[in-house]
Structure formats: structure tokens, C-alpha cells
Amino acid sequence: MSDEILWSKLKQGDAKALREIYDLHICDLENYCKKFTKDIELIEDVLHDMFVNIWQKRDTIGHTDSIMSYLCVSIRRDLIKRINKSALIISLENTEKLDTNFSISAEDILIQEENSKIDKIKLEKAFEHLSHRQREAIYLKYYNEMSYEEICTVMDINYQSVRNLISKGILLLREKMIMVNVLVFIQILQLMYF
Amino acid sequence: MENKDTHNFINNLVEDESFISWVKSDFTEDDDIWSQYIDKHMDQMDQINEAIGLVRAIDFKDDNTIDTKKLWQRIESNIQIETPIKATIVSSLNRWRLVGLAVAASVALFLLFRPGFDAEKIVNTGIGQEITETLPDGSDILINADSKITYDTKKWDAERNVTLEGVAFFKVQKGSKFTVQTSQGRVEVLGTSFSVNQRDDIFEVICKTGKVAVTHSASSTTVVLNPGDMSVIENGKLVLKSAENGVTHKITWIEGVYTFQDASVSDVIDELERQFAVEVEVPQGIDSTMYTGFFNKGDLNKALYAITWPLGLTYKVIDNKVILSKE
Numbered sequence: 001m002s003d004e005i006l007w008s009k010l011k012q013g014d015a016k017a018l019r020e021i022y023d024l025h026i027c028d029l030e031n032y033c034k035k036f037t038k039d040i041e042l043i044e045d046v047l048h049d050m051f052v053n054i055w056q057k058r059d060t061i062g063h064t065d066s067i068m069s070y071l072c073v074s075i076r077r078d079l080i081k082r083i084n085k086s087a088l089i090i091s092l093e094n095t096e097k098l099d100t101n102f103s104i105s106a107e108d109i110l111i112q113e114e115n116s117k118i119d120k121i122k123l124e125k126a127f128e129h130l131s132h133r134q135r136e137a138i139y140l141k142y143y144n145e146m147s148y149e150e151i152c153t154v155m156d157i158n159y160q161s162v163r164n165l166i167s168k169g170i171l172l173l174r175e176k177m178i179m180v181n182v183l184v185f186i187q188i189l190q191l192m193y194f
Numbered sequence: 195m196e197n198k199d200t201h202n203f204i205n206n207l208v209e210d211e212s213f214i215s216w217v218k219s220d221f222t223e224d225d226d227i228w229s230q231y232i233d234k235h236m237d238q239m240d241q242i243n244e245a246i247g248l249v250r251a252i253d254f255k256d257d258n259t260i261d262t263k264k265l266w267q268r269i270e271s272n273i274q275i276e277t278p279i280k281a282t283i284v285s286s287l288n289r290w291r292l293v294g295l296a297v298a299a300s301v302a303l304f305l306l307f308r309p310g311f312d313a314e315k316i317v318n319t320g321i322g323q324e325i326t327e328t329l330p331d332g333s334d335i336l337i338n339a340d341s342k343i344t345y346d347t348k349k350w351d352a353e354r355n356v357t358l359e360g361v362a363f364f365k366v367q368k369g370s371k372f373t374v375q376t377s378q379g380r381v382e383v384l385g386t387s388f389s390v391n392q393r394d395d396i397f398e399v400i401c402k403t404g405k406v407a408v409t410h411s412a413s414s415t416t417v418v419l420n421p422g423d424m425s426v427i428e429n430g431k432l433v434l435k436s437a438e439n440g441v442t443h444k445i446t447w448i449e450g451v452y453t454f455q456d457a458s459v460s461d462v463i464d465e466l467e468r469q470f471a472v473e474v475e476v477p478q479g480i481d482s483t484m485y486t487g488f489f490n491k492g493d494l495n496k497a498l499y500a501i502t503w504p505l506g507l508t509y510k511v512i513d514n515k516v517i518l519s520k521e
Contacts, residue, residue: 002365002387005326005334008448012324022269026262034257044260048269055273059492063449108254123251142252145218147211163209170208171201174248 004065011058018055025068028144029075035102035139036079046078069150072140076154102132104139126176134169141166200241207245217249313348319360322471329354333372336363336448339468363389363448366404378427379410388419389445397432400424400443408432450491459483462501466516470494474516480505 001020009017026047033043050071054061064070104127127135133155140146140154151162207213215223232242317327319337327335327343330350337343341360349355354372356364366372368385378397381390386404391397399408401419408425409416410432417425422437422444437443446453452465460481463474469491487504489497494516498509502518510517 001326001328002334004387004448005336005363005365008324008336008450009326011450019266022262022266026260026265027256027258030258030260031254031256040259044265047260048265048272051269052272104254108257138252139254142214142218142249143254145215166209167205170205170248173252174204174244 002065003067004063007064007067007070010054011061011063013058015055018051021067021071022051025071028068029071032072032139032144033075033079035104035108035136036076037083037101042082043079046075046082050074050078066146066150066153068144069146069153072144072154073156102136102139104135123173126173129172129176130169131165134165134172137162137165138169138173203238204241204245204248207242208248213245214249217246313346314344315347316342316344318342320471321468329356331367331369333367334365336365338362338447339471358390358392360393361389361391361447363387363445378412379408379432382407382409389448395427397427398424400445402445446488451488452491453488455486456484457486459485459505466497466501470497472511472514472516474518476518477507477520480507480520 006017006020010021029047030043033046037043054074062070105124130138136155137151140151141148146154148159148162148166152159155162157165212224212227216225216228221228232239235242317325317335317337319325319339319341321340323339325337327337329335329345330347331354333354335343335356338361341358341362343359343362344357345355354366354370355375356373357375359376362374364372364374364383365387366383366385370384372383372385374381374390376390376392376397378392378395381388381399383404383406386406387402388404388406389400389402391399397410399406399419401421401423403421406419406423407416408419410427413431415432417432417434419425419434420437422442424435424443426433426435435443452469454462454465458481459476462485463476466472466489467474472494483505485501485505487500489500491497494511498511498516501507502509506521507518508521510519
């Protein structure tokens, strides 16, 4: 079912639509949240509150034709607010600037078998050179496969900024990594000609 | 070291949305485009491969530890899931209409299961109602109030053909030609989303994504719509209102918003009656007054205010009846 129709069913009070939205996106949402914090209890609370909230406010919430980005906007705002709040309590004495982290560790990186020549550690190190925002934009683009417009909505920045974040991020990744493509090349030829 | 052009060539590919979905879908989506592209750029195969390798490499593991069943139970226990809204729809219809619906339903059932009869499926919405119908290929139709669609479930694989009376929004899965037949003309697409409004002699099509071909039967003319374009009938002719100068035509009713531009009051009242299942009494002599504005489905009082205020009218609601009067 398409996003706009599923959403309009939810807005009309169809509880099955809420369940369907939950089932479709809960895993991706959890993955996304974990890049901001490892605090599972906090993530569960934020996810719980969001789903309760969209159900209770279904009459007044806006319309969307990309449910995943709608949910990401809401979860991101809430998560960052709560992370900063708890950080504030812990580090009251600390003058360190409160910022949102978007971390990608070696364990997060999926290395497909045929790609095993690409060093996991190398890729992780390369990600370290990226800013948090570059990392987040790249994550949404290549993992969640969001459109540039959807990323604008989620990160609340304009189109050109998203293009720049991704473009510069990709350049940096490439500079920091030496790609081994021979294996991929052979695979493509096989796919195309055999 | 690579020169700047090579650098840009690879980056352009890696950032291209169609290229990303081609690689991420294991070279199935948009494959015809990219196979052709590779044939044309054989000399740059190394760079293309680097781009492919990079898009494939940027992938992350699923890291799921939350017990999703338990979390759902927690959510469910904190919201009151009410009985389906169908109950309220039924109560807003009068008893005779209910009997009529029951009769219609049994006739439909009889027709549907009569042996040897075409597997024709009819979906009919009452006033104030909106229904989603999922077709055998996964395409969706959101059917507005007081509308009807018909299609043949048996012949569906051979031809995707839907007959429409009224207003509906279509989200069509990619595949063979998909045709919407109305009394005024037909709409043909491959895979896209669009809205069709065919009530009385209105025949209005708005394209949201993809490409849509609209054919008007009476004048046997065809126009092709791109996203944001709209086609209407003006003086018996099919007219294309394209989305130029930043003005795109939007399908607002699927968001519950009904907009009007220089519409007669009687048209606005008709729509209101259809969406809220009410009867409206209008004072004499204002039927042909023009109205520009909108109302939202959901709250009858707000909608009535939005309509009556600019016209200098007041309203009173008594059960399913609305009485408008001059101030």
C-alpha cells in the first residue's frame, strides 16, 4: 500500500494502519536511533511516545507521502532533545558544547562477502573524517535510500545543503579509502554478459 | 592522483538517485537505462566500477535488539483503539439507506458468485465515506464519497482496466498499461499516481507522479500530463493546464482539503453534502454566487464557517440538517 493512502487511513482512525506503519518501519527507526545513542531504554521510550502521539493526534497531524521521513523527523527531534537534557544533567560543570553525535562504528558497517577486500577498519576510519551531519546524510541516502528531498525534511536543512553534505562526504570517503574493485568488476561482467 | 574530471565523473554517479537504486537493487531497477549507459561509456568502465563499488560499500548492518512485540503491546495498552469508524458512518446514514445498502450488497454478492458470470468487482462508496481498494497487482485506489469503481478480477492479469464514476486517487504499480474508463473519456498510464474527478460533465485529471495520457471521448482529443499538470473540460474541449511558472496543481482532497476557485455556491454545497453526509438548505438567490476558498473534512462546524463567512451567511446545524441564512 502506498504511503499516502496508508497515512490517510491512519488519519481516519484505522488502527490496522498504525500497526502496519509500526511493522514496516520499527527496525529501520531503531537502527537510525542507535546512531545517536546506545541507550536502548531511551530509544524504546522515544519510539513508544511517538507512536502513541501520532495515534492520539491523528486528526491534526499533517499529511505526508513519505512516512519514513515523517517518522524520522519526529523521532530525531525528540531524541536529540532528550539526549541533550540528560547530557546537561551529567555535565553541568562541564562547559563542553552539547552537540548531537551521529556515530558509525566498525560493527555497523556491513561488508558483503564479494566486497570483503574493502577493509572494514579502513571504511570506519574514513567515516571518522566525516562530520556528524555528513555521516547522517550519507546514512539516510545509502542505507534508508531516501531521496534528497526527504533528507531535507528529516535534517531540516535546504536542498543545496543536503547535496553538499553528501557530495563532500563522498569525496572524503573516497580520498580516505583505496577501493579494490576488481572483484566487483568481474561480478558486473558476469551479470551483464552471462 | 586522479584529475578533477574523473573525480567529478565518479561523484556524479555515486550521487545519482537512479544510479543508487540500480546498484542497491542488485542491478534490477532502471537496469535498461544503466545497461545502455555502460555500453556508451565503455572507455570509462574503471570509474563506473569504482562508483558501483562505493555505493555497494556504504551499507550498514541491521542492529535490532528491541523486542518489537513487547514494545507494540506497550504502545497498544496506552492508546484506546476505538471500534472501527465504519460504525459512525452507518449511524449517520438513515435507515432506508441502510436497507438500500443491504439490498445492494446482496445483489452484488449474488452477481459475484453466480457461476459463469464475469468476476466483476464493484466498490461503491456512500456519502461521507472514503474507501481504499487494493487491486490484484497491488495498485491502490482511494475512492472518494459517492463514487463507484468496477473492474474484472479474472481478466486483471491480461488488462488493467477500471471503470470510474465519481472521484478517485490512483497509485498505480509499474507494469502494463493501466486504463481508467469514465463516461467522459479515459486515462491511460504505465505506473504513476493521479486523481480523476468525473462527476456530471466534469472530467478533471491531476497527475502527481509519472506520465498520464488523458483522452476525451466527445472531442476524441488526447493530452499528456506531467507531474503537477491538470486537464479539464472547458467549453466542450479538453484543455491542458500545465504546471508552469511554479504553479503546480495539487490533489488536495486526499489530504482532506477541498479547494474551490470561482466555483458556484451550489457546487460547493454539493461537495459539502457529499463529504459530511448532511442536507443543506440554502436561501434563495445565492446558488450562482461565486466562491473561492476551501474547507477541511473532519469538522463540520469549521467547514461551514469557512464557506459561510466569506459569503456573509450564518448557519445552524440540526442533526443531519444544515440551514444557511442571510445575516
